[in-house]
Amino acid sequence: xxxxxxxxxxxxxxxxxxxxxxxxxxxxxxxxxxxxxxxxxxxxxxxxxxxxxxxxxxxxxxxxxxxxxxxxxxxxxxxxxxxxxxxxxxxxxxxxxxxxxxxxxxxxxxxxxxxxxxxxxxxxxxxxxxxxxxxxxxxxxxxxxxxxxxxxxxxxxxxxxxxxxxxxxxxxxxxxxxxxxxxxxxxxxxxxxxxxxxxxxxxxxxxxxxxxxxxxxx
Amino acid sequence: xxxxxxxxxxxxxxxxxxxxxxxxxxxxxxxxxxxxxxxxxxxxxxxxxxxxxxxxxxxxxxxxxxxxxxxxxxxxxxxxxxxxxxxxxxxxxxxxxxxxxxxxxxxxxxxxxxxxxxxxxxxxxxxxxxxxxxxxxxxxxxxxxxxxxxxxxxxxxxxxxxxxxxxxxxxxxxxxxxxxxxxxxxxxxxxxxxxxxxxxxxxxxx
Ligand SMILES: [Zn+2]
Numbered sequence: 444x445x446x447x448x449x450x451x452x453x454x455x456x457x458x459x460x461x462x463x464x465x466x467x468x469x470x471x472x473x474x475x476x477x478x479x480x481x482x483x484x485x486x487x488x489x490x491x492x493x494x495x496x497x498x499x500x501x502x503x504x505x506x507x508x509x510x511x512x513x514x515x516x517x518x519x520x521x522x523x524x525x526x527x528x529x530x531x532x533x534x535x536x537x538x539x540x541x542x543x544x545x546x547x548x549x550x551x552x553x554x555x556x557x558x559x560x561x562x563x564x565x566x567x568x569x570x571x572x573x574x575x576x577x578x579x580x581x582x583x584x585x586x587x588x589x590x591x592x593x594x595x596x597x598x599x600x601x602x603x604x605x606x607x608x609x610x611x612x613x614x615x616x617x618x619x620x621x622x623x624x625x626x627x628x629x630x631x632x633x634x635x636x637x638x639x640x641x642x643x644x645x646x647x648x649x650x651x652x653x654x655x656x657x658x659x660x661x
Numbered sequence: 662x663x664x665x666x667x668x669x670x671x672x673x674x675x676x677x678x679x680x681x682x683x684x685x686x687x688x689x690x691x692x693x694x695x696x697x698x699x700x701x702x703x704x705x706x707x708x709x710x711x712x713x714x715x716x717x718x719x720x721x722x723x724x725x726x727x728x729x730x731x732x733x734x735x736x737x738x739x740x741x742x743x744x745x746x747x748x749x750x751x752x753x754x755x756x757x758x759x760x761x762x763x764x765x766x767x768x769x770x771x772x773x774x775x776x777x778x779x780x781x782x783x784x785x786x787x788x789x790x791x792x793x794x795x796x797x798x799x800x801x802x803x804x805x806x807x808x809x810x811x812x813x814x815x816x817x818x819x820x821x822x823x824x825x826x827x828x829x830x831x832x833x834x835x836x837x838x839x840x841x842x843x844x845x846x847x848x849x850x851x852x853x854x855x856x857x858x859x860x861x862x863x864x865x866x867x
Binding site: 502510511514524531536596599600603614624642646647 | 699701710
């Protein structure tokens, strides 16, 4: 392709498109690097150059956190898997818009929050926690203790689901997805100060909801 | 006494408050209590452990997403499909038009009409219009353009090769030719037809 490109005469008939040079996957010594060894930025470059297999690596690398993010919002395994697929499809379609001012993980979180909030918008919070994810109890766990932990977890999850949208998203990203306040600000398109304030109110409301539930039960 | 704002309480709870904020927290029981309450709520939230599906689930999910992404790639936008899949037909149409124009403007050609104003003898455009018997087209950039446009390239192949024009790029390349360049294109196409065998009945060199 490069010889053909060089054949265009200066000032002659010039196409108004340019040839894309496929980014090399070779390291400094000229050896081919496995895709799995490349960082996210290089994988994105390769995806943009048409290497779908590079996107497979992106998926393998980030599917777990994206799934867990989605599960925090929808609390149903099948829904979380569907939403995870939706997040990656949107990311693939919009890869050209990934500017690299945030990490790929933060960008995926941003897409994930939007997809999940749209999905749960208008949906009534279920009375009983839905949790059909296949949990694997740690080996040697006392079944009674495991059951109590699972119940407490479900209670907290239901309370988180009742938080206002922004507080809920902030709490999920900070506590469960372990994003920094700055990363959350990038993911939610807001300021670090606003993220911290939302986090403060989310935690206050979470305690309040759990206390109300506890007092309502006989 | 002004107490800490919510974001400052978060900083105190997370141990990253600046000196002034930390100093206030050290001497204000009310703000310290708020920070403690915050940490308490974080511990509560953390009592809901992350979901861990079976390890077998991840390859399944990755494959499912990979398939969806490939289906997405196969859903070719309309402009791409007609520009490229019909490229050979388009090239043939350009060829016929070019030959038609050639038939009408070449001096002495039966059916020629004064569609194009007469140009001064010896001008580049006039030279380009002169039918030439010994045309060397192999390395001619114009011919390379035509070859590129008419090559039977599938979208997938073109994408895989990394070469891809923007929407309408190929069409624009043709439309942007001026009269002289179109004449030159006609000449090259005619020469190519001559070297490749059967020539369209209306071709000037037939
Ligand atoms: Zn205070």
